[in-house]
Amino acid sequence: DAGVIQSPRHEVTEMGQEVTLRCKPISGHDYLFWYRQTMMRGLELLIYFNNNVPIDDSGMPEDRFSAKMPNASFSTLKIQPSEPRDSAVYFCATNPGFGGEQFFGPGTRLTVL
Amino acid sequence: GQQVMQIPQYQHVQEGEDFTTYCNSSTTLSNIQWYKQRPGGHPVFLIQLVKSGEVKKQKRLTFQFGEAKKNSSLHITATQTTDVGTYFCALARDNQFYFGTGTSLTVIP
Numbered sequence: 001d002a003g004v005i006q007s008p009r010h011e012v013t014e015m016g017q018e019v020t021l022r023c024k025p026i027s028g029h030d031y032l033f034w035y036r037q038t039m040m041r042g043l044e045l046l047i048y049f050n051n052n053v054p055i056d057d058s059g060m061p062e063d064r065f066s067a068k069m070p071n072a073s074f075s076t077l078k079i080q081p082s083e084p085r086d087s088a089v090y091f092c093a094t095n096p097g098f099g100g101e102q103f104f105g106p107g108t109r110l111t112v113l
Numbered sequence: 114g115q116q117v118m119q120i121p122q123y124q125h126v127q128e129g130e131d132f133t134t135y136c137n138s139s140t141t142l143s144n145i146q147w148y149k150q151r152p153g154g155h156p157v158f159l160i161q162l163v164k165s166g167e168v169k170k171q172k173r174l175t176f177q178f179g180e181a182k183k184n185s186s187l188h189i190t191a192t193q194t195t196d197v198g199t200y201f202c203a204l205a206r207d208n209q210f211y212f213g214t215g216t217s218l219t220v221i222p
């Protein structure tokens with residue numbers, strides 16, 4: 001298995017633009033997590049899915065953020081409209097069972113100008 | 114908000130010295146995990162502790178879970194430059210997953 005795949009690896013956009021981050025989980029992993037990492041706030045859980053269903057989105061900062069998991073092989077995190085304070089590294093992580101080892105993707109470094 | 118505190122936030126050591134990071138929770142934990150993130154990289158799972166007072170070793174790394182299951186520590190003996198990175202504790206509670214604030218380790222050759 002290639003591990004968790006994220007795209008793009010880097011994204012630079014202007015304020016107000018829509019940004020879509022993508023994640024392909026490890027096959028067979030029922031849980032998928034989206035995290036945001038910044039120097040100020042550390043590693044924050046935004047939302048997680050179990051069997052493609054969103055379970056807890058209490059970490060999503062505001063309505064500009066949305067996440068979907070249309071099938072077991074794909075998830076997206078969308079920011080619309082983006083703002084400079086959204087600049088961060090966004091990680092997708094998956095695991096076969098909640099509470100166990102999480103496997104992280106390489107992350108997407110987002111810069112909003 | 115952040116519920117898992119780690120100390121210290123930063124640590125600079127001379128190569129060969131030991132290093133310890135501590136993770137503290139205000140509530141009893143069912144288990145705790147440790148991750149390492151290299152500069153520019155992503156968090157990588159190191160270990161999970163479950164039992165009260167548990168001690169696990171991975172080569173030069175020693176992990177401990179407190180007797181009251183409210184704290185944990187990671188100790189590295191004789192650090193090497195390959196140990197550079199940020200070490201995070203992490204835990205699952207109330208169907209949420211929390212990462213600690215992390216300890217950034219710099220090893221001076």
